[in-house]
Amino acid sequence: xxxxxxxxxxxxxxxxxxxxxxxxxxxxxxxxxxxxxxxxxxxxxxxxxxxxxxxxxxxxxxxxxxxxxxxxxxxxxxxxxxxxxxxxxxxxxxxxxxxxxxxxxxxxxxxxxxxxx
Numbered sequence: 001x002x003x004x005x006x007x008x009x010x011x012x013x014x015x016x017x018x019x020x021x022x023x024x025x026x027x028x029x030x031x032x033x034x035x036x037x038x039x040x041x042x043x044x045x046x047x048x049x050x051x052x053x054x055x056x057x058x059x060x061x062x063x064x065x066x067x068x069x070x071x072x073x074x075x076x077x078x079x080x081x082x083x084x085x086x087x088x089x090x091x092x093x094x095x096x097x098x099x100x101x102x103x104x105x106x107x108x109x110x111x112x113x114x115x116x117x
Contacts, residue, residue: 006057011038012081017046018053025049025078034104036078037089039114042069047076051113065115077101086115
């Protein structure tokens with residue numbers, strides 16, 4: 001039986017958990033040049049690059065951020081380490097509000113995995 005290995009790292013002072021996490025939060029599942037965010041999961045307050053990393057490493061199901069918590073810092077820019085609120089991230093047009101780094105616009109297809117609709 002294989003063991004789940006957390007190959008996370010610290011980015012901007014934040015411990016990011018996941019498989020094969022690089023210095024800008026890319027992981028074994030998502031590793032394009034624009035895949036540079038990590039998400040703090042509402043269920044456990046731990047940061048992961050993606051839902052797949054959480055599914056592989058956490059011992060519980062994920063929970064989405066409720067609308068009432070959209071002012072919480074829940075998205076980490078892997079380029080500069082800035083923590084964006086959910087509202088800030090959802091309104092940022094796939095660009096870090098601090099450093100201007102581009103995020104993957106395709107992530108919008110997965111918002112339902114992280115944020116209440």
